[in-house]
Amino acid sequence: MTLLLDMVTTAAILFIVAAGLLAIFGVLKIINFAHGAWLTIGAYCAVATAGLGLNPWAALPIAFAVGAILGGITELVIVRPLYRRPLDAILATWGLGIVIGQLITLWFGRDVQFTSNLLSGTVDVFGVGYSLYRLFAVAAALVIGLAFTFLLEGTRLGLSAQAVIMNEVLARALGVDTARVRLATFIVGTGLAALAGVLLTPLTSVDPNMGVAWLIGSFMLVMVAGSSFSTLAIACIVFGGAQVLVSTFVSPILGGITVAVLCALVLRISPKGFARA
Amino acid sequence: MKNRAVILAFASAALTSAAFAADGPIKIGIPVGLSGANSVVAPSVVQSAELAVAEINAAGGVLGRQLALEIADDASGAAGAQKAFDSLVFQKEVNAVITMETSAARNAGLPIISKGDIPYIYTSFYEGKSCNANLFVNAWVPEQQVPPIVDNFIKTQGAKKFFLIGSDYAFGRGMLEFAKAYIEKSGASVVGEEYLPMEGSDWTAIISNLKSSGADAVITSTAGGAPNVTLTKQLRGAGVTIPYGNLAVDEGTAKSMGADAAGIFISASYVTSIGSDANKAFLAAIEKKFGADLRTPNDLSVPEYEGIYLYKAAVEKAGSTDTAAVLAALAEVSFVGPRGTVSMSKQHHAPLTMYLGQVKADGSATVVDKFEGVDPGQQCPNL
Numbered sequence: 110m111t112l113l114l115d116m117v118t119t120a121a122i123l124f125i126v127a128a129g130l131l132a133i134f135g136v137l138k139i140i141n142f143a144h145g146a147w148l149t150i151g152a153y154c155a156v157a158t159a160g161l162g163l164n165p166w167a168a169l170p171i172a173f174a175v176g177a178i179l180g181g182i183t184e185l186v187i188v189r190p191l192y193r194r195p196l197d198a199i200l201a202t203w204g205l206g207i208v209i210g211q212l213i214t215l216w217f218g219r220d221v222q223f224t225s226n227l228l229s230g231t232v233d234v235f236g237v238g239y240s241l242y243r244l245f246a247v248a249a250a251l252v253i254g255l256a257f258t259f260l261l262e263g264t265r266l267g268l269s270a271q272a273v274i275m276n277e278v279l280a281r282a283l284g285v286d287t288a289r290v291r292l293a294t295f296i297v298g299t300g301l302a303a304l305a306g307v308l309l310t311p312l313t314s315v316d317p318n319m320g321v322a323w324l325i326g327s328f329m330l331v332m333v334a335g336s337s338f339s340t341l342a343i344a345c346i347v348f349g350g351a352q353v354l355v356s357t358f359v360s361p362i363l364g365g366i367t368v369a370v371l372c373a374l375v376l377r378i379s380p381k382g383f384a385r386a
Numbered sequence: 387m388k389n390r391a392v393i394l395a396f397a398s399a400a401l402t403s404a405a406f407a408a409d410g411p412i413k414i415g416i417p418v419g420l421s422g423a424n425s426v427v428a429p430s431v432v433q434s435a436e437l438a439v440a441e442i443n444a445a446g447g448v449l450g451r452q453l454a455l456e457i458a459d460d461a462s463g464a465a466g467a468q469k470a471f472d473s474l475v476f477q478k479e480v481n482a483v484i485t486m487e488t489s490a491a492r493n494a495g496l497p498i499i500s501k502g503d504i505p506y507i508y509t510s511f512y513e514g515k516s517c518n519a520n521l522f523v524n525a526w527v528p529e530q531q532v533p534p535i536v537d538n539f540i541k542t543q544g545a546k547k548f549f550l551i552g553s554d555y556a557f558g559r560g561m562l563e564f565a566k567a568y569i570e571k572s573g574a575s576v577v578g579e580e581y582l583p584m585e586g587s588d589w590t591a592i593i594s595n596l597k598s599s600g601a602d603a604v605i606t607s608t609a610g611g612a613p614n615v616t617l618t619k620q621l622r623g624a625g626v627t628i629p630y631g632n633l634a635v636d637e638g639t640a641k642s643m644g645a646d647a648a649g650i651f652i653s654a655s656y657v658t659s660i661g662s663d664a665n666k667a668f669l670a671a672i673e674k675k676f677g678a679d680l681r682t683p684n685d686l687s688v689p690e691y692e693g694i695y696l697y698k699a700a701v702e703k704a705g706s707t708d709t710a711a712v713l714a715a716l717a718e719v720s721f722v723g724p725r726g727t728v729s730m731s732k733q734h735h736a737p738l739t740m741y742l743g744q745v746k747a748d749g750s751a752t753v754v755d756k757f758e759g760v761d762p763g764q765q766c767p768n769l
Contacts, residue, residue, distance in 0.1 A: 111594045119590055219425040221612050223643060231625030240623040243590075311623065313587045314615035316425070322587055356591030361582045362554055364591060 110237050112357060118243035120349035121250035123368075124342060126309070127327035127334075128253050129302030135336030136270050136294040139188070139195050142202040144327060145320025146209035147176050147299050151306020152315045153213055156222045165225050168307045176303025177296045184295035192291070206320070214317045222315040229311075242311050249308055253301065257338050266293055274336055329372035333382035340383040348372065411454035412447075412707055414439070414694065415480035417470035417487060417495060422462030423584065424488060426611040426639055430681035431486045431509075431690045432457060437672050438694035448698045449705070456480050460491045462609075467491035468498070475502035481707045484693045486510035486525075486686045488609070489556040496521065505712050507697060507730075509689035511655075513560025517766035520709070522716050522730045524696060525689045526655050526738055528564035529763035534653040534742040534755060535605065535631040536565065540574050543629045545603035547577045549596045551589075551617065553608040554581040561607040561633050577601050584609050589620045596626065607633040610686075615643060622646045636684035641749025648747045654685040655738045656725050657751045665724040683724070692723040696730065733769050735762040 130144045141147075154172035159165060187205060191198040228245055231238040261267035269290045272280035281287045306320070313319060330348065334341035348368045356364025375382055416435055418428045439453045447453060456478045458470035467487065474480050475498055483499060484507040492508055499506045499520050507522045514527035539545040548569050552558030558581060566576045577599045580592045596604060604626065608614045614634055621630070622645075631651040637658060640647040658669065668691070673680055681687070697712075699719035704711035720729035730736045740760045743751030 111598065115590050115594050119588070214421075219421045220429075221426050221615055223615070225644070226619075226623075226646075229623065229645075231623075238625045240620075240625065242623050312616070312620060314612040314619075316612055319587075319612075322585055352588075353591050356588075357595060361580055361586070361589075361592050365583055365586050365588070 110235055111239065112353065114234060114237070114239050114243070115353045115357070116346075116350040118240075118246055119353050120342075120345040121247040122243075122309075122312070123326065123330060123349045124250040124345040125246065125253060125305045126323050127330045127341060127345065128257065128338070129298045129300070129305060130327050131298075131331045131334060131336070131338065131341050132257070132301060133295055133298035134331050136274055137188075137192065137291055139192065139198040140202070140328065140331075141188075141295075141298065141302075142199055142324070142328075143183070143206040143209065144202075144302050145322075145324035146206040147180070147302035148306040148309065148320040148323055149213060149315075149317060150179065150209065151176055151303030152224075152310050152319060153217060153222070153306075154303060155224045155307045155310045156217065156315055159224050165227050168224075168310075169304060172303040172307045173300040176306075177300035180299025180302075181292065181296045183299070184292050188295065189288075189291075206324075210317050210320075217317070219317060224310045224315060226311045246308065253304075254338055254342060260297070261338075266290065270294060326368050329369050333372050333375055335382055344372075344383055411452040412482075412701070413454050413456055413478060413480040414697070415471075415474035415478065415483040416455060416457045416485045416690075417460040417467060417474060417483065417491065418457065418485050419462030419466075419488060419491065420457075420459040422466070423609040423611045423613065424462040424486075427486070427636060427684065427686050430684055430687035433672065433676055433681055434683065434687040434691040435484070435694060437675055438691045440675065441671065442694070442698055448701050453694070453698075460487055460495075462488050462491065464490045464494035467494040471495040471498040475499065475504065480504065482507065482697055482712070484509060484690065484697055486690055489513060489516075489560075492516065493556070503709050505697070505700075505709060505716060507693040507716070509693040510686055513557045514564070514762075515765055517734070517769055519769065520713065522696075522713075522734045523765075524693050524728055524730050524736045525685070526740065526760075527735060527762050527765060528561050528568075529765075530655070530738055530740055530760040531633060531653045532561070532565045532568050533760075534740050534757055535633070535651055536568055536572060536574075538651065538742055538755060539603045539629050539631065540569075540572055543603065545629060546574050547599070547601045547603070548574060549577055549599055549601035549604045550579040551592055551596070551604065551606045551608075552579075552581050553584045553586075553613050555584050555609065557634075558607045558609065562605070565605055565607070565633075582613070584613060586613070587616050589617050593620055593624045593626065597624065601628065603629045603631070605631040605633065610634050610636070610639070614639065618643060618646050618650070635745075636686060637682055637745075637749065637751055640745045640751070641682060644749070645747060647745045647749060650745045651754075652743045652745065652751060654741055654743060654751075656683070656685045656688040657741050657743050657753060658683060659743075659751065659753060660724065660741070662724070662726065664722055664726075668724040688724050689728075692721055692725065692728050695721045695723060696728065732762050733764070733766040735765045737761050 133141045151172040155168040158168040228242045334344045352367040355367045460467040460470040482505045486509045511525040550562045552562045700715035703715040740757045742755040
């Protein structure tokens, strides 16, 4: 039972972390390698919120807003000229990630920071005591997934975004302001990344390099998932589950590389990953 | 032949100028993990060193010479340590290295110490059995730290089945290997032993294995800082309430972890609540010097303070900073510091008084038990 819960909650955490990256990759076709830095920004928003003496939950909207604003500036200044040069975009965002990491170090110092827990303690699930926060993570992942589906399927912006995903030239010819769609997508993606950073704080320590560890895993998952949130969910469940199984029954050290190895295998066999359907 | 004569002339000129420069400060190199895993504790180590040097200089220095610190960031790892040691030993030409570092950084620095042939006082607790003619250690090894926790868990808490969790590196594995042998020798059993890479942050599967193993006590030995915090958060999040001995937490870290750290058992040669006059004087002096910026003195920073005083005593006994003479003296001198009388007399290691503490909700540690003059055992029988 615990094993099942471990698999589901691990998948949920991976989904939360990778969602912002997928949003940007899906529409803009560029990989935001500064994603890890935005996770870190979000986590430090939680630190700052605690420092101001506000309710820890207030960090969620604050981080989303901070992440979104910084994301908007980044899109306008750095990313916009690079859409036709995806390799340069990788370099530029990777460099930006390093710059942000150093700025955070200058501001907060290199130390590990501490934040108050959003939820602590355990609840009984079918007779097993299980971490309340990890269960909350599943709910958070569902909310993020559903909100995104609604945004894509139920709003004008989502419709435009889908048009851009399918055929950008045609969308522009039909009068869709693609530049605005791109800006909005980048803002949502970076806002989500910062939000994920806050959601990670009860599980990890907060330090200037915390985002890097999560970047590679989310990158691999997004490569496999393509541009759809449902395939991302499937990828998270399959690979997160595999990670828990390997960690539990073989070795946690091998478990740490499971996601990367399996994703590489899947992409080797099926270059489009899970996105074929 | 002519070339050789020129080199000799230069060498003797260099030697003479070195002799003339003898009135400059004695330089102490401190490669320390200002970034990376040790970044939580490194500032307190630097403060300890600064206090010791300020006190010694105010009292007239060592053999009439002032002390000067050269601090370098070793990034808590081997690659950074190579750069830091190289620059300290060969560019800054320090007279000695006195520092607290990760085991990876120490192992990377030792060949450079041997090549530069200067004394190296290692002030961090570690997994033991690091032997080098130039290396002295004034902090504890597993033989001194593990028994207080295991004895208490077995005798007082009635623990029979232990689960061990660590970071996958020399210190983590070394500590837990010793703990395992000691637990089994004491008549209890080890039902699980699991490791995660140092940069790993997902302890989920290990914690589930711990809960299903039926263990009634857990002992962890992670890298200091981030991995320790992450593991403790996730253990508490998963509702683990069995006796929890942490071989790598210090009071400073415990304080900032807040409620999650409460109840953790620690075994240390230093806790702030030691009641001796030397400790009270030390605490007053360091509070006066750093005020609001003070990092809580701890089991990794206080040995740094004492290490510098031990070096001072050795240089005074040797009558110079000559390496061979200082190394011979280091094995004989002693210093009465916050942790009591410390002398690195046992195969380059130091017998120490050990304290078993339990972390309270406010992060300070209550002393549960005290073990005097705990012997480091056979660390380096060939030295």
